[in-house]
Amino acid sequence: MGILKIFPLILALLGCPLFVVIAALALVAYSGVDIDWSVIFIEMSRLAETPMLISLPLFIFAGVLLAESNVATRLVTLSRVLFGWLPGGLAVISLLICAVFTAFTGASGVTIFAVGGLLFPALLKDRYSERFSLGLLTSSGSLGLLFPPSLPLILYGVISGARIEHLFLAGILPGMVMLALLGGYCVRQGGGSVMRGRKRAEILPGGTESAGPLAALKAAAWELPLPPIILGGIYGGYFVASEAAAITALYVLVVEVFIYKDVPLPRVPAVMVRSMVLFGGILVILGISLAATNFLVDQEVPDRLFSWLQQYITSKYTFLLVLNIFLLLVGSMLDIFSALVLVVPIIIPIAQAYGIDLVHLGIIFLTNLQIGYCTPPVGLNLFLASYRFERPVTTLYRATLPFLGILLVCLAIISYVPLLSLFLVELWGGG
Amino acid sequence: MSWIGSIWRGIRTWAVRLEEFFLCLLLAVMILLSCTQIVMRVFFSSGLPWAEPLLRHMVLWAGLLGAAVATRQNKHIVIDIASHLLPGFLHPWLALIVNLFAATVTSLLAYAAVIFVVNEAAYSQGSAIPGIPFWTLGLIFPFCFTIMAYRFIVLAIATTRQALTGKEPA
Numbered sequence: 001m002g003i004l005k006i007f008p009l010i011l012a013l014l015g016c017p018l019f020v021v022i023a024a025l026a027l028v029a030y031s032g033v034d035i036d037w038s039v040i041f042i043e044m045s046r047l048a049e050t051p052m053l054i055s056l057p058l059f060i061f062a063g064v065l066l067a068e069s070n071v072a073t074r075l076v077t078l079s080r081v082l083f084g085w086l087p088g089g090l091a092v093i094s095l096l097i098c099a100v101f102t103a104f105t106g107a108s109g110v111t112i113f114a115v116g117g118l119l120f121p122a123l124l125k126d127r128y129s130e131r132f133s134l135g136l137l138t139s140s141g142s143l144g145l146l147f148p149p150s151l152p153l154i155l156y157g158v159i160s161g162a163r164i165e166h167l168f169l170a171g172i173l174p175g176m177v178m179l180a181l182l183g184g185y186c187v188r189q190g191g192g193s194v195m196r197g198r199k200r201a202e203i204l205p206g207g208t209e210s211a212g213p214l215a216a217l218k219a220a221a222w223e224l225p226l227p228p229i230i231l232g233g234i235y236g237g238y239f240v241a242s243e244a245a246a247i248t249a250l251y252v253l254v255v256e257v258f259i260y261k262d263v264p265l266p267r268v269p270a271v272m273v274r275s276m277v278l279f280g281g282i283l284v285i286l287g288i289s290l291a292a293t294n295f296l297v298d299q300e301v302p303d304r305l306f307s308w309l310q311q312y313i314t315s316k317y318t319f320l321l322v323l324n325i326f327l328l329l330v331g332s333m334l335d336i337f338s339a340l341v342l343v344v345p346i347i348i349p350i351a352q353a354y355g356i357d358l359v360h361l362g363i364i365f366l367t368n369l370q371i372g373y374c375t376p377p378v379g380l381n382l383f384l385a386s387y388r389f390e391r392p393v394t395t396l397y398r399a400t401l402p403f404l405g406i407l408l409v410c411l412a413i414i415s416y417v418p419l420l421s422l423f424l425v426e427l428w429g430g431g
Numbered sequence: 432m433s434w435i436g437s438i439w440r441g442i443r444t445w446a447v448r449l450e451e452f453f454l455c456l457l458l459a460v461m462i463l464l465s466c467t468q469i470v471m472r473v474f475f476s477s478g479l480p481w482a483e484p485l486l487r488h489m490v491l492w493a494g495l496l497g498a499a500v501a502t503r504q505n506k507h508i509v510i511d512i513a514s515h516l517l518p519g520f521l522h523p524w525l526a527l528i529v530n531l532f533a534a535t536v537t538s539l540l541a542y543a544a545v546i547f548v549v550n551e552a553a554y555s556q557g558s559a560i561p562g563i564p565f566w567t568l569g570l571i572f573p574f575c576f577t578i579m580a581y582r583f584i585v586l587a588i589a590t591t592r593q594a595l596t597g598k599e600p601a
Contacts, residue, residue: 011532014525015514017507019498020533023540037543038550041572045547048491048568051483054461057493061458239469246465253462272455273500280497281508287494338508378512 004028018338019284026292035295043294044287051242052158056282058245059151061275062252063105068271069262071223072101072114076122078216088187090126094119095140095182099175102144104226106151112141112384120389132189135399138385139407142373143178145336145366146171149230149244152336152369155282156362159344164241165234169424170359174367177420178410185406222255235428282337293345302349309350319354320415323347324368331372332379339369363421367414371407374400450500457493461486481560488560488568495575502582523594530590534583541580544572
């Protein structure tokens with residue numbers, strides 16, 4: 001039995017699709033206790049009873065379409081024209097843009113490619129050091145995961161059963177704290193002051209023609225209403241989060257294809273297929289792990305883990321510390337979707353036994369996994385940035401260190417101040 | 432014999448087109464049907480009773496078909512450590528082992544899915560959507576996992592060729 005379980009795990013490290021690895025482990029485990037293999041599909045067909053699941057493919061489609069369009073350029077132009085005069089100007093703007101872009105396009109990596117590529121030359125031109133700029137963009141590549149309507153928030157809701165409306169609210173203040181601390185660091189690093197005395201046209205990305213604030217506002221006029229539509233619709237009670245996904249998908253489709261014409265109509269099917277391939281990759285892992293983790297829960301593995309842990313860890317605070325270290329490790333190895341799907345079902349019973357709120361736990365999870373993205377040696381953002389900016393990974397390790405430090409401070413605050421996550425939920429969450 | 436090959440390639444091209452067409456159709460219907468539901472509820476306080484369960488099953492269908500396409504494009508989620516750490520000449524051999532293993536596991540899953548559907552057809556009654564028995568919705572499982580198994584075998588053959596000749600597959 002041992003070898004049958006170790007072999008798939010080794011293959012996982014050698015690049016075997018994760019769903020195959022999990023399925024192999026589930027098949028072996030089921031045989032071990034004489035459960036019929038078809039139970040895997042009884043579990044998987046329960047996915048068709050999850051009302052929230054539909055928001056995943058629809059938000060993925062909207063995100064892929066947005067990433068395909070020129071929204072990144074419009075966003076950069078607009079925020080430079082509006083906020084370029086602030087101290088720490090462009091660096092702070094980069095943080096905000098990355099956060100908004102990631103919240104809407106969900107899967108990280110897109111941000112580094114689409115937005116990072118525009119901002120990197122601009123930052124250098126504004127005389128920020130190369131090291132600072134690289135670190136900033138690499139660590140911001142996954143910033144914004146805590147803001148609605150980010151996909152990982154939704155996926156956590158689907159897996160844990162926490163209400164997505166609550167999760168959307170819970171992420172806002174912790175995300176703001178993260179932005180504020182990183183922004184403070186950027187202001188201290190300075191650099192933005194060179195902008196005064198130069199013409200605005202010089203600082204715009206891609207050398208676009210000089211655009212006044214009004215022209216930039218007008219250019220992005222169709223994309224700006226998107227956040228208020230989503231949030232206003234959900235919290236105004238017009239539609240639930242899964243329906244917000246449908247509205248967003250339709251809105252983005254109409255705006256990018258028919259109004260801006262950024263994505264020509266004949267390219268839309270390819271974009272659709274690409275987003276469904278992304279969704280399919282997540283869904284098989286989700287479906288198969290549902291079977292695998294239910295097996296573990298049936299075998300009372302979390303309970304046993306809890307009673308074993310309790311011998312060493314009695315306080316909730318120590319548990320949070322251990323949990324954070326564990327999740328940082330997981331986050332640097334796995335991408336955020338598989339990490340959530342595999343780890344959340346096992347950790348939830350344990351965390352609840354230690355008295356941690358389900359929504360707060362979600363925010364802790366996402367913060368850790370976000371940081372894991374830029375943690376050496378194998379954080380995904382580091383490799384993406386190394387590829388995009390053509391610098392050795394080791395350079396990026398050094399460049400991201402100060403940002404990593406700040407993010408870890410944020411993690412500590414988020415973990416040990418539950419109110420930060422729960423305040424808005426209690427205020428506006430309703431019943 | 433070349434005409435057999437060209438017919439086979441023709442079938443494959445059309446199968447791929449059909450698959451992608453169906454995927455786009457599913458996504459388009461999901462978007463439009465959801466939006467119709469919202470409009471009907473907000474403005475006319477009504478709705479289509481069958482739309483909700485239909486949408487939930489369509490999500491599953493779209494995801495599994497997407498996974499089948501992901502197999503063809505070799506785009507499943509993996510832990511990508513080996514390709515950074517191991518020397519290049521080992522990669523095709525590793526890919527061969529991985530693809531053979533994946534083909535085996537997905538074949539077993541396809542087999543388990545057939546048993547699942549047979550059981551459902553025999554024992555489960557009723558349906559979530561009028562006119563569509565419950566078990567027919569489950570047909571997507573054996574269908575997609577069979578396709579995935581087939582594609583992992585194709586990938587395994589391609590990687591064998593690559594390992595032996597050292598050339599990138601066409």
